[in-house]
Amino acid sequence: TGQWFREELYPHWRQSFAVTRELYRADDGLQDIVLFETPGFGRVLTLDGVIQVTTGDEFIYHEMLAHVPIYAHGAVKTTCVVGGGDGGMLREILKHQAIQQAVLVEIDAAVVEFCRTHMPSVSDGAFDDPRTEIVIADGLRYMAETERKFDLIVIDSTDPIGPGGVLFTEAFYKDCARCLTPDGIVVNQNGVPFLQGEEVTDTWRRRRPHFADVSFYTAAVPTYVGGLMALGWASHSLRPRHESSDTIAARFQAAPVATRYYTPDIHKASFALPKYVQDLI
Template sequence: MSDWFRESLYDHWSQSFLISRELYRSQGGMQDIALFETPGFGRVLTLDGIIQVTTGDEFIYHEMLAHVPIYAHGAVRSVCVVGGGDGGMLREVLKHRSVEHAVLVEIDAAVVEFCRSHMPTVSAGAFDDPRCEIVIADGLKFMAETDRKFDLIVIDSTDPIGPGGVLFTEAFYKDCARRLTAEGIVVNQNGVPFLQGEEITDTWRRRRPHFADVGFYVAAVPTYVGGFMALGWASHSTRPRTEGLDQIHARFVAAPVATRYYTPDLHRAAFALPRYIQELIPG
């Protein structure tokens, strides 16, 4: 009988992965870490029994959280990634030569070192880029105490349960708002609305008092089961989210990056929300 990994994020639905080979397991430190290979998704990293990243489909999530705000903004130079210890978000952000400095704030140093060693294709050298700074700290505390300003803040966190919950609070969003430049943007993973609809509603309500523009866009990531994954958006300016396709396309042509999912057309289309997601947004 083959070994299977079962992820039971929901009490009424689970997904399973056939394990070709278990590569690592550790139940010490801040989080339980496991890494295994699968026939269909490549290497799979789990924290506390929940899928975090697979080498098979991680490019979708990372590209959409990085390139959509960067091309929408048009002049991102400073970036802060909260979470993202696998390095995939840094990899995509640093593809843009306009980015002068990127700070990775990760609470668990073991995750960074583990991913450097066991999943090097995800970061693809981003940790060693001279523009990268790694800060091992609680993202909530960092954002409350830093005096830096960022053009883009990417919250690459786990779901709002356990340690990741503090990164979905109004207090954290308020601190993010203070750390943004005039046309700065905050993006984050916001769950799968078909199964986690309250995350959309709660995020909108908690962000609305602190930003001029609050919205969502979507991506289809196979690992995150349940339909579209929602990506949260907030900015002090209404301009970036409403940039037209011609402008986005022109920026992409002028400063192209290699992608497997993102395109300028998809960029614009991602903000067209299905009705069931629209109905989760108050008002």
């Protein structure tokens, strides 16, 4: 009988992966990092026992958090990824030639080094792109102290347990609001609402005072089990989220990037929220 990895993120629901072999393991005192090979999802990275990335389905999550806000905005030049030490979000952002700056603020230097070495296909060169700037720092502190303004902030975090917890506080959202350009957008992974409904409610309440537009969109990521994942959306402008289908399609046609999940139709559809998600806000 083979080996299995069991993820125990929820008290009443677990998922298991057949493991071909464990590849690497590291613990720098901040988080427990494990990488293993699976027959079904390729390489799987866990932090403190929770699945963060699989090479099989990471494209869905990374494409949706990068391309939806970039095409909605239409002229993103400056970007900041908070978390995202695997480099997958940078990879998707940097596909857009108009992007001039991609700052990565990651609290755990070991995650960046680990992923750069053992999962290079995820970053696919993004760490060495001249537009990339890697800052090893606590995202909460960075956003409180920086004088920079961004057109896009992507909060590519873990769940609100462990070092990523501060990235779900009102204080952090308030600083993100301060660091946005007028049409700028903040997006984040906001959990699986069927199982983590309070994350949607809490984020909505904590952002409402600081942005003109607070909403959510969705993506279906197989290894983030439990149905749709909620992706948070906040901006000082109502325009980006309400751009017409024609405008989104025209922007995609004028400046296309290679995708496997994102399409202009998916873009528009992802803002349609199931009733049980609407009822959380």
